[in-house]
Amino acid sequence: MSELAIAIDGLVKRYGDRNVVDGISLGVPRASIFGFLGPNGSGKTTTIKMLCGLVAPTGGSARVFEHDVAREGDAVRRSIGYMAQGFALYGDLTVEENLEFYARAYGLGARSSARKDDVIGIVGIGAYRRYLAAHLSGGWQRRLALAAALIHDPALVFLDEPTAGIDPVARRDLWDLLFTLTSAGKTFFVTTHYMDEAERCASLAYILDGRLLASGSPDEIRALPAVTPAGCTRYRIAASDVMRTFRRVKALGAVRDATIFGRDIHAVADASLTASALAAGAEVDAASVTPIAPSLEDAFVALTRSRSAA
Amino acid sequence: MNGLVDFRGTGAVIYKELRQMLRSPITIGLAIVLPIMQMLLLGYAINTTVEHVPAAVLREDPGPGAQAFLDALTGSRTFDVVRRVRSRAELRESIVRGRVRIAFDIPPNFTADLLAGRTPAIGAFIDGSDSAIAQVAYGSAIALGGIPLRGLSEPPHAAYQVRPVVLFNPAMKSANFFVPGLIGLIMQNITIMLTALAIVGERERGTLDQLLVTPIGTAGLMLGKLIPYAMLSTIDFFVLLGALRFIFGVPIAGNVLLLTVLSIGFLMTALGLGLFISTVAQTQIQAQLMAIFILLPSVLLSGAVFERALMPLPMQIVSYAIPLTYFVEIQRGIIVRGAGAPELWNSIVPMLLYGAVIFVLASLRFARSTRA
Numbered sequence: 001m002s003e004l005a006i007a008i009d010g011l012v013k014r015y016g017d018r019n020v021v022d023g024i025s026l027g028v029p030r031a032s033i034f035g036f037l038g039p040n041g042s043g044k045t046t047t048i049k050m051l052c053g054l055v056a057p058t059g060g061s062a063r064v065f066e067h068d069v070a071r072e073g074d075a076v077r078r079s080i081g082y083m084a085q086g087f088a089l090y091g092d093l094t095v096e097e098n099l100e101f102y103a104r105a106y107g108l109g110a111r112s113s114a115r116k117d118d119v120i121g122i123v124g125i126g127a128y129r130r131y132l133a134a135h136l137s138g139g140w141q142r143r144l145a146l147a148a149a150l151i152h153d154p155a156l157v158f159l160d161e162p163t164a165g166i167d168p169v170a171r172r173d174l175w176d177l178l179f180t181l182t183s184a185g186k187t188f189f190v191t192t193h194y195m196d197e198a199e200r201c202a203s204l205a206y207i208l209d210g211r212l213l214a215s216g217s218p219d220e221i222r223a224l225p226a227v228t229p230a231g232c233t234r235y236r237i238a239a240s241d242v243m244r245t246f247r248r249v250k251a252l253g254a255v256r257d258a259t260i261f262g263r264d265i266h267a268v269a270d271a272s273l274t275a276s277a278l279a280a281g282a283e284v285d286a287a288s289v290t291p292i293a294p295s296l297e298d299a300f301v302a303l304t305r306s307r308s309a310a
Numbered sequence: 311m312n313g314l315v316d317f318r319g320t321g322a323v324i325y326k327e328l329r330q331m332l333r334s335p336i337t338i339g340l341a342i343v344l345p346i347m348q349m350l351l352l353g354y355a356i357n358t359t360v361e362h363v364p365a366a367v368l369r370e371d372p373g374p375g376a377q378a379f380l381d382a383l384t385g386s387r388t389f390d391v392v393r394r395v396r397s398r399a400e401l402r403e404s405i406v407r408g409r410v411r412i413a414f415d416i417p418p419n420f421t422a423d424l425l426a427g428r429t430p431a432i433g434a435f436i437d438g439s440d441s442a443i444a445q446v447a448y449g450s451a452i453a454l455g456g457i458p459l460r461g462l463s464e465p466p467h468a469a470y471q472v473r474p475v476v477l478f479n480p481a482m483k484s485a486n487f488f489v490p491g492l493i494g495l496i497m498q499n500i501t502i503m504l505t506a507l508a509i510v511g512e513r514e515r516g517t518l519d520q521l522l523v524t525p526i527g528t529a530g531l532m533l534g535k536l537i538p539y540a541m542l543s544t545i546d547f548f549v550l551l552g553a554l555r556f557i558f559g560v561p562i563a564g565n566v567l568l569l570t571v572l573s574i575g576f577l578m579t580a581l582g583l584g585l586f587i588s589t590v591a592q593t594q595i596q597a598q599l600m601a602i603f604i605l606l607p608s609v610l611l612s613g614a615v616f617e618r619a620l621m622p623l624p625m626q627i628v629s630y631a632i633p634l635t636y637f638v639e640i641q642r643g644i645i646v647r648g649a650g651a652p653e654l655w656n657s658i659v660p661m662l663l664y665g666a667v668i669f670v671l672a673s674l675r676f677a678r679s680t681r682a
């Protein structure tokens with residue numbers, strides 16, 4: 001048995017004369033959360049749809065639990081769950097009716113009522129069983145969608161922006177739930193734009209314009225040479241007038257890159273520029289400049305810029 | 311939002327609306343084409359002048375008197391002799407089949423009686439299904455008796471009469487004409503609309519993808535979508551039939567079971583058209599406009615509301631392309647004239663064929679539209 005839940009090899013999807021997904025190769029380990037990141041329109045949803053057998057690949061191949069997604073669609077569909085972007089359940093059905101429908105769709109038969117109770121218990125939506133799905137809050141709608149995606153007990157679940165548009169508490173609760181489920185052996189393939197969520201993934205892939213830019217654990221990605229080039233140091237500069245300091249920092253020749261984060265500026269500087277020289281150039285006191293490790297956001301910004309520069 | 315009489319922003323809202331309108335060419339196209347279509351169809355289809363009523367003639371008398379009557383009949387604008395029959399049974403049948411609305415029977419000794427001054431009578435059997443036509447036909451038939459027959463040497467103004475008999479709907483009640491035709495029309499409209507919206511709604515809400523990752527098959531999805539609406543339409547049919555019988559008091563002359571079976575056959579067409587719309591339309595509004603696009607000609611040209619026999623020939627030809635036309639014929643045939651399957655073959659066969667073809671084509675399109 002392969003260690004991988006998903007093995008993607010040179011996957012391509014062409015629409016017209018544009019490769020929306022352009023030769024992605026990836027391995028997704030079992031029983032973990034895999035974060036699939038990239039800007040909007042970078043090909044994330046198309047990749048997921050190919051992996052779910054909703055869209056036929058133009059080239060390359062992908063195997064989900066050893067089943068080819070293009071040729072063994074039925075076997076793939078039985079082993080995966082899919083939670084689409086946005087709310088894709090029936091608002092005019094109750095929580096229970098939605099789950100009943102999906103239980104029947106997967107042909108669960110006699111097992112269906114036990115599975116319904118199971119998933120209601122897993123996502124903790126028992127109190128809302130008879131509520132219309134449309135009347136649930138965003139966070140509960142996402143939980144219901146997760147319950148529906150889990151109804152046939154799939155080993156792998158694709159979640160396309162599961163936490164978009166829900167409040168921070170509901171977001172954290174949903175992630176805690178995902179962790180509990182991975183310890184029970186489930187694999188999650190998640191897209192997100194939230195960096196704190198990306199930090200929680202066991203491994204990540206970052207794609208841009210349909211191409212894979214980086215993959216690995218969050219630590220591995222932060223350590224990539226493209227993120228902090230050899231000999232460079234990353235500093236945080238606390239500033240009272242952020243815009244003014246930002247312009248000064250940018251103007252320094254040894255500063256490779258600078259980005260504003262709230263009232264701070266993150267700058268990547270050559271070895272030639274010491275912390276005190278940077279403080280002087282930025283016209284802030286030396287205590288305001290501290291060396292930092294790159295955050296994932298720093299990493300993705302750096303990867304995206306190096307890509308567009310190339 | 312400020313006061314009621316605050317016109318600020320009118321231009322901005324107009325700009326936005328026009329931009330949005332122009333973004334959907336299908337909608338704007340339909341909004342322009344539909345009124346033109348409506349105007350043409352209504353203008354041509356509604357013809358209250360009763361002319362060219364299709365007529366059959368049984369000529370049992372070879373003599374010149376019969377010929378003179380035929381000439382007079384041909385000369386009238388009211389009737390068009392479209393069939394010559396050889397027996398009374400055939401005469402009756404051509405009315406039951408709905409081929410003609412009036413049938414004249416010239417008796418064997420017509421010329422002899424005419425010449426002997428015995429004032430012979432010609433029978434005129436009128437299909438009372440359409441009360442408007444029947445009433446005009448009734449009057450015109452009697453009036454034919456007053457037209458002098460030309461070409462007879464003597465006596466120059468031999469007297470004869472035409473005795474009209476109304477075969478079905480003898481009271482010539484207009485409900486008996488309209489109501490039977492409406493059942494199919496209403497069933498069709500509701501079925502097309504509901505089916506189209508149900509599937510487009512799934513696409514619009516984004517639930518279709520969520521469905522397609524399940525092991526539900528394409529045919530399973532389609533039948534699962536259609537069967538509930540087919541059931542609903544079947545209930546509609548019985549409700550409408552009950553209303554016809556007990557509210558409008560229209561007697562059902564023919565076999566209710568046959569009517570039921572054929573109605574379910576007709577449903578295929580409506581379901582197929584709904585399915586077809588759902589594969590083309592991206593939004594529910596588009597689906598509604600497209601449904602109107604299909605429904606309008608069938609309302610106006612199928613004969614459900616306006617008598618096809620009175621329409622100009624091009625419109626009559628177009629009406630054969632509309633599935634409802636055949637079903638309206640079938641319904642009137644069974645309910646009003648008591649026709650059975652043998653008399654209605656030439657409507658039953660095209661209707662079922664039409665339904666099957668539309669249904670199969672729509673299913674194939676649907677299958678392609680759900681799998682990328």
